[in-house]
Amino acid sequence: MSFGLLTVELIICAWIIVMLAAELMVPRTRAPSLWQLAFLGVLIGAIGLAWLGSAGQAQAFQEMFLADRFALYFKGLFLLTAAVVILMTREFLRHLSVNLGAFYMLLFTALLGMLVLASINDLLMLFIGLELLTFSLYIMAAYLKTDARSVEAGLKYLILGSVSSGFLVYGIALLYGFAGSTSFPALRAALSENSLVPLSAQAGLLLVLAGLGFKVAAVPFNFWVPDVYEGAPTPVVALLSVGSKMAGVVAILRVLYGVFLPLQELWIPVLAGLAAVTMLYGNLAAIPQTNIKRLLGYSSIGHAGYLLMGLSTGSAAGMEAVGYYLLAYLFSNLAVFFVVVTASEAIGSDALEGYAGLSKRSPFLAAAMFVGLLSLAGVPPLAGFAGKLLVLLATADSGQLWLVAIGAVNVAISLYYYLMVVKRMYLGTAATAAPIGVGSLTKLSISFLLLGILVIGVVQEPFLQQIAAAVR
Amino acid sequence: MAPLPLVILFAPVLGALIILCLPSERTALIRRVSVAVMGVSLAGAVAALATYETARGGYQHEVFIPWIATLGIGFHLGVDGISAVLVLLHALCAFTGVLISYAIKQRVKEYYVFYLLLITGVFGVFLSLDLFFFYLFYEMAVIPMYPLIGIWGSDVKEGGLVRFTKEYAAMKLTIYLTLGAVVALVGLLWLYVSSDVRTFDLPALQQAFASGPLAPPLQRWIAPLLIIGFGVIAPLWPLHSWSPIGHAAAPSAVSMLHAGVLMKLGSFAIIRLVIGLLPEGAAMWMPWLATLCVMNILYGGFVAMAQKDLKLIIGYSSSSHMGYVLLGIACLTPLGLDGAVLLMFAHGLMTALAFALVGHVYDETHSRYLPDLGGLAHQLPFIATCGVMAAMASSGLPGFGNFASELLVFVGAWDVYPIQTVCGVFGVVITAVYMLRLVRGTFFGAAKPAFTHVHDAVSPLARLPYVVLIAALLWIGCWPKPVVQIIDASARPLLERTSPGDLRQYARPPEEAR
Numbered sequence: 001m002s003f004g005l006l007t008v009e010l011i012i013c014a015w016i017i018v019m020l021a022a023e024l025m026v027p028r029t030r031a032p033s034l035w036q037l038a039f040l041g042v043l044i045g046a047i048g049l050a051w052l053g054s055a056g057q058a059q060a061f062q063e064m065f066l067a068d069r070f071a072l073y074f075k076g077l078f079l080l081t082a083a084v085v086i087l088m089t090r091e092f093l094r095h096l097s098v099n100l101g102a103f104y105m106l107l108f109t110a111l112l113g114m115l116v117l118a119s120i121n122d123l124l125m126l127f128i129g130l131e132l133l134t135f136s137l138y139i140m141a142a143y144l145k146t147d148a149r150s151v152e153a154g155l156k157y158l159i160l161g162s163v164s165s166g167f168l169v170y171g172i173a174l175l176y177g178f179a180g181s182t183s184f185p186a187l188r189a190a191l192s193e194n195s196l197v198p199l200s201a202q203a204g205l206l207l208v209l210a211g212l213g214f215k216v217a218a219v220p221f222n223f224w225v226p227d228v229y230e231g232a233p234t235p236v237v238a239l240l241s242v243g244s245k246m247a248g249v250v251a252i253l254r255v256l257y258g259v260f261l262p263l264q265e266l267w268i269p270v271l272a273g274l275a276a277v278t279m280l281y282g283n284l285a286a287i288p289q290t291n292i293k294r295l296l297g298y299s300s301i302g303h304a305g306y307l308l309m310g311l312s313t314g315s316a317a318g319m320e321a322v323g324y325y326l327l328a329y330l331f332s333n334l335a336v337f338f339v340v341v342t343a344s345e346a347i348g349s350d351a352l353e354g355y356a357g358l359s360k361r362s363p364f365l366a367a368a369m370f371v372g373l374l375s376l377a378g379v380p381p382l383a384g385f386a387g388k389l390l391v392l393l394a395t396a397d398s399g400q401l402w403l404v405a406i407g408a409v410n411v412a413i414s415l416y417y418y419l420m421v422v423k424r425m426y427l428g429t430a431a432t433a434a435p436i437g438v439g440s441l442t443k444l445s446i447s448f449l450l451l452g453i454l455v456i457g458v459v460q461e462p463f464l465q466q467i468a469a470a471v472r
Numbered sequence: 473m474a475p476l477p478l479v480i481l482f483a484p485v486l487g488a489l490i491i492l493c494l495p496s497e498r499t500a501l502i503r504r505v506s507v508a509v510m511g512v513s514l515a516g517a518v519a520a521l522a523t524y525e526t527a528r529g530g531y532q533h534e535v536f537i538p539w540i541a542t543l544g545i546g547f548h549l550g551v552d553g554i555s556a557v558l559v560l561l562h563a564l565c566a567f568t569g570v571l572i573s574y575a576i577k578q579r580v581k582e583y584y585v586f587y588l589l590l591i592t593g594v595f596g597v598f599l600s601l602d603l604f605f606f607y608l609f610y611e612m613a614v615i616p617m618y619p620l621i622g623i624w625g626s627d628v629k630e631g632g633l634v635r636f637t638k639e640y641a642a643m644k645l646t647i648y649l650t651l652g653a654v655v656a657l658v659g660l661l662w663l664y665v666s667s668d669v670r671t672f673d674l675p676a677l678q679q680a681f682a683s684g685p686l687a688p689p690l691q692r693w694i695a696p697l698l699i700i701g702f703g704v705i706a707p708l709w710p711l712h713s714w715s716p717i718g719h720a721a722a723p724s725a726v727s728m729l730h731a732g733v734l735m736k737l738g739s740f741a742i743i744r745l746v747i748g749l750l751p752e753g754a755a756m757w758m759p760w761l762a763t764l765c766v767m768n769i770l771y772g773g774f775v776a777m778a779q780k781d782l783k784l785i786i787g788y789s790s791s792s793h794m795g796y797v798l799l800g801i802a803c804l805t806p807l808g809l810d811g812a813v814l815l816m817f818a819h820g821l822m823t824a825l826a827f828a829l830v831g832h833v834y835d836e837t838h839s840r841y842l843p844d845l846g847g848l849a850h851q852l853p854f855i856a857t858c859g860v861m862a863a864m865a866s867s868g869l870p871g872f873g874n875f876a877s878e879l880l881v882f883v884g885a886w887d888v889y890p891i892q893t894v895c896g897v898f899g900v901v902i903t904a905v906y907m908l909r910l911v912r913g914t915f916f917g918a919a920k921p922a923f924t925h926v927h928d929a930v931s932p933l934a935r936l937p938y939v940v941l942i943a944a945l946l947w948i949g950c951w952p953k954p955v956v957q958i959i960d961a962s963a964r965p966l967l968e969r970t971s972p973g974d975l976r977q978y979a980r981p982p983e984e985a986r
Binding site for chain 1: 542608611612619622623651655657658664665
């Protein structure tokens with residue numbers, strides 16, 4: 001037993017209890033400063049992670065739990081996401097004033113789920129991590145109890161999420177039938193022994209992929225996205241679109257590249273086809289949107305398509321590209337959501353019309369949104385460009401040139417709707433000229449994300465080396 | 473002293489960074505900073521061209537910084553004879569463009585930041601010797617156009633009615649160019665994954681392909697992706713429709729860069745990548761290009777004759793004249809290629825001059841609508857003089873650069889594409905018609921009372937951009953030899969691997985081939 005490897009998870013577990021206690025003990029008037037406590041928890045988690053980073057690769061609990069560099073890299077990204085989302089909630093406090101401590105507690109349970117997913121070495125761990133994450137998100141999505149749209153979002157997410165969990169469990173059962181165990185080493189061994197994999201096991205793998213496809217919002221498991229994005233509290237949407245999607249991708253990487261590489265002839269065409277459809281659907285459906293959160297929802301489907309494209313390569317280069325893409329996506333999308341949280345508070349709605357003339361009301365927010373959106377679109381020298389290029393390059397390398405062509409065309413399509421937002425901000429006239437005040441901590445956080453976008457976009461080599469070491 | 477390409481490329485970046493830190497009210501200082509940094513770039517460009525050693529040829533002033541070693545990406549800058557000339561063209565247009573930008577009065581700080589980023593992107597494309605950075609800078613040059621046109625541009629009106637808005641023009645331009653870029657990107661990635669050397673480094677690729685070229689069928693597939701992808705910005709008929717309206721809606725200084733330099737990125741990319749890396753593919757597709765570019769020349773010319781908006785006339789004339797450049801490239805003869813590059817230079821200067829002049833007229837009279845104008849030579853003697861010279865240059869009058877270069881193109885293309893060349897020559901006549909009509913309609917005739925209060929460019933600073941551009945045009949027209957020698961030093965080795973015999977085999981009519 002080596003509990004040391006669980007340091008980060010244990011810290012976060014402790015903080016779940018701390019936040020619950022705080023919810024009970026901190027008086028209502030002091031509640032707004034609870035974010036500091038939550039932020040501290042993530043910070044301590046990060047210190048724990050740094051301490052773990054000095055240790056080597058290891059397994060724990062009968063090989064159920066992996067603490068390799070891959071896990072550490074993605075745990076770092078998850079902690080970063082959680083930290084930014086906590087900072088984001090500061091701008092959203094007005095809506096969350098009831099039971100704020102419980103909200104942060106749920107944030108930590110979701111974070112715990114993501115951290116577990118980065119370390120899975122067993123299908124049951126996959127299920128536990130995923131359910132931990134998703135259950136927290138069900139509640140968080142419906143957190144605005146008096147807002148019908150938020151409740152609708154939570155309910156929709158719950159129903160579709162349960163169905164996809166059903167797929168996942170059924171898939172796990174079929175795979176258990178094949179290997180007689182749910183652990184990854186056993187599955188690997190079974191795959192190498194049987195040159196002919198039975199149809200039931202193949203179906204099991206595809207069902208597991210379907211369950212994970214729900215998490216990353218790939219077509220055809222994307223129906224929850226627009227409504228949930230529109231209705232859920234914005235910081236939760238940020239967590240959904242960055243953290244939850246990243247967790248899904250990490251799980252797919254673990255399952256497909258860690259175990260089922262011998263079956264790549266089965267899943268590569270499936271993922272490639274899904275990637276093409278997902279990209280086209282997400283980006284085309286984003287064009288007519290009139291609500292910024294719905295637009296970002298469809299855009300996140302588009303990005304899921306790019307991630308699937310990188311996943312469909314079956315090569316180390318593809319894994320590296322996906323790792324880089326997620327890093328770039330994290331910074332760009334969080335920057336955009338930070339602006340949306342801040343601006344929507346002042347505008348009073350999420351309608352795109354409200355963003356007209358934003359550049360006059362707050363040059364800083366407009367510029368941050370501009371940079372974030374361009375990075376999402378993949379414009380150099382920003383982070384998104386390097387991510388997209390690496391994914392396209394890895395896909396071209398795997399010989400799927402048709403997919404590269406579709407991916408490349410999607411860059412132009414996505415640029416169109418991102419620029420439509422830019423057009424409103426810079427060319428539109430605002431209904432009121434009242435300037436939007438931006439707090440200094442918010443300004444600092446957004447500036448940090450923008451700096452990240454620029455650095456990741458310009459200096460690729462050090463990040464790429466980290467990722468290459470992680471996926472090896 | 474830092475290597476020249478770094479100076480040229482990073483002077484505008486530095487300028488943009490300084491301007492970002494300045495308060496937005498200090499417009500005079502912002503303008504001075506941008507003029508200063510562009511002066512540095514211009515000096516660097518002149519030095520790079522002047523010190524280019526013709527006898528040695530190849531890539532010179534190289535800078536190499538390893539970037540992503542595992543993927544074969546390096547930050548590799550340098551110039552050959554062709555890009556040295558185009559860097560100077562861009563430096564001239566950018567320097568004069570910054571001066572012309574004094575007319576911008578609103579959101580000055582943001583304007584100069586975007587403008588300097590645009591300038592950086594274009595310099596980067598000309599200077600990059602690495603395909604990754606080539607593409608990176610290319611996309612970087614396209615995107616700032618959107619805010620530049622959208623915020624500081626103007627709607628195109630005709631007889632009081634809005635024909636199209638600046639938002640429409642900006643979006644159309646951006647999407648067209650991005651679509652073109654990604655088509656080219658597919659070609660570039662295909663090229664990368666099918667080469668054995670696994671590098672984005674241009675000289676390394678050229679060296680590798682010299683000993684073991686890509687399989688000809690592969691070349692024939694990749695070449696059209698690059699020709700069409702970069703052809704969009706060239707702008708190749710029928711993918712040109714973003715260009716005239718983009719020029720018309722953009723502010724003058726942006727139109728100058730846009731028509732003067734940005735469009736040349738397309739033809740430059742075709743020379744550097746298609747002819748340089750895919751000789752077999754080039755030989756197969758160049759006859760198609762030659763036919764399409766005749767459509768450019770004639771169609772663009774005829775449409776220009778029908779326009780009444782000054783900027784649209786020049787916009788369509790640009791897409792018509794770029795047809796000559798493409799014809800010079802398509803013939804794959806040293807003479808034609810020299811002419812094409814020289815014409816890129818001369819046409820860039822001429823168009824920049826024309827857009828600057830139209831910009832002055834528009835700022836003073838608030839109209840670009842030909843029927844509303846007239847008699848402006850009375851109030852604007854200096855601008856009118858320059859206007860006549862620009863029209864003469866555009867129509868190919870001997871003494872201006874355009875004449876020398878168009879002659880080279882026609883002579884070079886004659887052997888290979890006689891029919892297309894004859895058709896193309898008629899374009900010169902069409903140009904004369906619309907340019908002379910433009911000059912007559914704007915500057916000559918009785919003075920109009922509405923324009924009694926318009927001002928000429930009087931101060932030396934206001935006259936400087938026009939003088940610089942005209943001087944360069946005359947220099948290149950009267951004494952093209954040194955420049956042609958520099959171009960030729962790089963053009964000839966490029967063509968060595970495509971023998972004219974290859975091309976004739978494809979260009980010949982089918983019955984003869986049998």
